[in-house]
Amino acid sequence: MTREERNRRPSPAATSPPEQTEPWVNSRFMKACRLEPTDTKPVWLMRQAGRYMKEYRDLRARVPFLELCKSPHLAAEVTVTAAERLGVDAAIMFADLLLIAEPLGFEVEYDQSEGPSVRPALRDAADVKRLREVNAQESLGYLFDAIRLTRAELNPKLPLLGFAGAPFTLASYLIEGGGSRHYRHTKSLMYRDPGAWRALMEHLARNVANSVNGQIAAGVQAVQIFDTWVGCLNPADYREFVLPFTRLLIERITPGVPVIHFGMGTGMLLEAMREAGGHILGLDFHVELDEAWARLERAAGTRVGIQGNLDPAVLFADLSYIRERARKILDQAGGRPGHIFNLGHGILPDTPVDHVVALVDYVHELSHGAHAASREK
Amino acid sequence: MTREERNRRPSPAATSPPEQTEPWVNSRFMKACRLEPTDTKPVWLMRQAGRYMKEYRDLRARVPFLELCKSPHLAAEVTVTAAERLGVDAAIMFADLLLIAEPLGFEVEYDQSEGPSVRPALRDAADVKRLREVNAQESLGYLFDAIRLTRAELNPKLPLLGFAGAPFTLASYLIEGGGSRHYRHTKSLMYRDPGAWRALMEHLARNVANSVNGQIAAGVQAVQIFDTWVGCLNPADYREFVLPFTRLLIERITPGVPVIHFGMGTGMLLEAMREAGGHILGLDFHVELDEAWARLERAAGTRVGIQGNLDPAVLFADLSYIRERARKILDQAGGRPGHIFNLGHGILPDTPVDHVVALVDYVHELSHGAHAASREK
Numbered sequence: 001m002t003r004e005e006r007n008r009r010p011s012p013a014a015t016s017p018p019e020q021t022e023p024w025v026n027s028r029f030m031k032a033c034r035l036e037p038t039d040t041k042p043v044w045l046m047r048q049a050g051r052y053m054k055e056y057r058d059l060r061a062r063v064p065f066l067e068l069c070k071s072p073h074l075a076a077e078v079t080v081t082a083a084e085r086l087g088v089d090a091a092i093m094f095a096d097l098l099l100i101a102e103p104l105g106f107e108v109e110y111d112q113s114e115g116p117s118v119r120p121a122l123r124d125a126a127d128v129k130r131l132r133e134v135n136a137q138e139s140l141g142y143l144f145d146a147i148r149l150t151r152a153e154l155n156p157k158l159p160l161l162g163f164a165g166a167p168f169t170l171a172s173y174l175i176e177g178g179g180s181r182h183y184r185h186t187k188s189l190m191y192r193d194p195g196a197w198r199a200l201m202e203h204l205a206r207n208v209a210n211s212v213n214g215q216i217a218a219g220v221q222a223v224q225i226f227d228t229w230v231g232c233l234n235p236a237d238y239r240e241f242v243l244p245f246t247r248l249l250i251e252r253i254t255p256g257v258p259v260i261h262f263g264m265g266t267g268m269l270l271e272a273m274r275e276a277g278g279h280i281l282g283l284d285f286h287v288e289l290d291e292a293w294a295r296l297e298r299a300a301g302t303r304v305g306i307q308g309n310l311d312p313a314v315l316f317a318d319l320s321y322i323r324e325r326a327r328k329i330l331d332q333a334g335g336r337p338g339h340i341f342n343l344g345h346g347i348l349p350d351t352p353v354d355h356v357v358a359l360v361d362y363v364h365e366l367s368h369g370a371h372a373a374s375r376e377k
Numbered sequence: 378m379t380r381e382e383r384n385r386r387p388s389p390a391a392t393s394p395p396e397q398t399e400p401w402v403n404s405r406f407m408k409a410c411r412l413e414p415t416d417t418k419p420v421w422l423m424r425q426a427g428r429y430m431k432e433y434r435d436l437r438a439r440v441p442f443l444e445l446c447k448s449p450h451l452a453a454e455v456t457v458t459a460a461e462r463l464g465v466d467a468a469i470m471f472a473d474l475l476l477i478a479e480p481l482g483f484e485v486e487y488d489q490s491e492g493p494s495v496r497p498a499l500r501d502a503a504d505v506k507r508l509r510e511v512n513a514q515e516s517l518g519y520l521f522d523a524i525r526l527t528r529a530e531l532n533p534k535l536p537l538l539g540f541a542g543a544p545f546t547l548a549s550y551l552i553e554g555g556g557s558r559h560y561r562h563t564k565s566l567m568y569r570d571p572g573a574w575r576a577l578m579e580h581l582a583r584n585v586a587n588s589v590n591g592q593i594a595a596g597v598q599a600v601q602i603f604d605t606w607v608g609c610l611n612p613a614d615y616r617e618f619v620l621p622f623t624r625l626l627i628e629r630i631t632p633g634v635p636v637i638h639f640g641m642g643t644g645m646l647l648e649a650m651r652e653a654g655g656h657i658l659g660l661d662f663h664v665e666l667d668e669a670w671a672r673l674e675r676a677a678g679t680r681v682g683i684q685g686n687l688d689p690a691v692l693f694a695d696l697s698y699i700r701e702r703a704r705k706i707l708d709q710a711g712g713r714p715g716h717i718f719n720l721g722h723g724i725l726p727d728t729p730v731d732h733v734v735a736l737v738d739y740v741h742e743l744s745h746g747a748h749a750a751s752r753e754k
Contacts, residue, residue: 182689182690182725183690184690184693184725184727187688187690187691187693188690188693188694191690191691191693191694191695191698192693192694192695192698231642231663232663233663234662234663234664234665234688235664235665236665236705237688265608265642265663267644267645268644268663268664268665285611286608286609286610286611286642286645287611287612287645288611288612288613288645311564311611311614312559313559313560313561313564313565313568314564314568316561316564316565316568316569317565317568317569318568318569321568321569328613348559348561350561
């Protein structure tokens, strides 16, 4: 697809809702994705189903992480329980960025404290050649089953989100063999063998797109692309080594389905990430939402949606302070449609659940009618 | 000191060189700190004395880290060896950010793989009250001895840098009990008990200033303030919880001594860090040097020096690629005086020493005469 063709693609705001009006189509979340006004601000929280929640810890005491991801009934239960408990405006399918690593030819182990380990680490062009093509229906069937179950159980007014790792973040896990601090091996491959790097990134973009489209076919209403670790790059490296492949992924996603594009430490990359694609850009907590949004609109020349961006550490503060900080984000977003309230990173372990519930309530309470009021101005 | 008084302080460019002209006074590095033109670009590298160097690993096989810091002859040897081996334009005293934690009342242990651990972790107002005042001459005498020895051994044309942790970074180590990923406890104290936070930050600013001034009295020519972890904050939090205390520290540093102010992940904080102080702002590798410098000059309304900012992972690439990336940084800096070439973070372990030596040579070779040429335009 050429640049011109891309520019001619309808923006989400111009996309008409599906013919058969499912109950979620005019939910706050889906309206915000289409940059339409809402009565109250939609809110969901990254890692809303996770270790901070007792129900989840109890389940995990019995079931290892990977088994949980691969058990459709349990994954559906975790997804629905979290969304209902918090009163958020969207559920996100309980799953993991690295589920696709197995069918790509890697062994993945999850250690509660250390994070995932991926073996054998991918280090050179020969390793790239050994990557397998993923038959998503076959190897990720459990995920699609979980989505179907979740969609059936979930309040039909709530949209369900799918997600996947962006090519860079996925590549960094495969190359480093897990999480990393300096991305030394990832950058070494990038700088030393750009040909192998491109082959790897293309392979990942194509296969991740298949997984995302499988999730959409199974019943998710929107997807978030996590380029969690891409903030380790400067803008020039991002444009050369990442942007074309994230764009390739996003362009292959089923048209009409809103895409949220998120990464950590991306304050310097926002304009380039916007160029890579996505209808909504997810902001981390290092940026001021109003400044970031203004920058993006200046750069893009068109309206763009924003998700974010409360610092998850604020949830350890007193309730009155949490309320004040939630209000600040809402004020920064102003009455403009196209803002989805979220944290600027996932909920941290040990976060008090009642503080999380309170945050969701504050967002609803403080934003109720505000949009309507601003529309009348 | 009021804002007006600060503004009346002479900029480094306006400071006359000391009366007795020590050989280092008109070195490239000191000239760059004064924003004066140089024949060739000055370069030094963060962590230039470190694990990547065989001489250092051999010494560390015999001597534990803390013992090395506390042995003036060995610390001097490590400092001088690295500077001479690399051919850089400044030496930086081998020491550690956390040396001051001991006299503040903490026990510090260094584990080669895990990083430092600090006990007991500081968590509340009562812990802040228990902080000790540091008698720098008594408790950091070994550091000042090491500086005197190093200054005597080092090529007299090479400036010697001292350094210290900024209050926030130091506070985060004391509160988290070591390194951290999410700074949960640090931010909790900040958000929940701003009074205790301010008392802590003032205590640290005052005591760090004494340590820095002790280093200056012992013989360093410039200092770098490392606010390594401050990039975990957004600009509003930085301005409220950090800026006043970093300013307090920098204002207390002996006048006339150049101060380099550096932090990681600070792309969104540069303007505020500049307000906090420092003659040279150290850039990490996430920003484009030319854009960052332009932003800073716009915001400050005056000239400001820049240090940085090659990604240390580039040193794992081929020599020709390293040369190309060094040239790019030099091009971004242009002929403007006041740029000190450096990495955008410390040299990584396992970096090939010959690549580091080659980088220093490239910077000298590629920048030689360039400044003179640009001055003639």
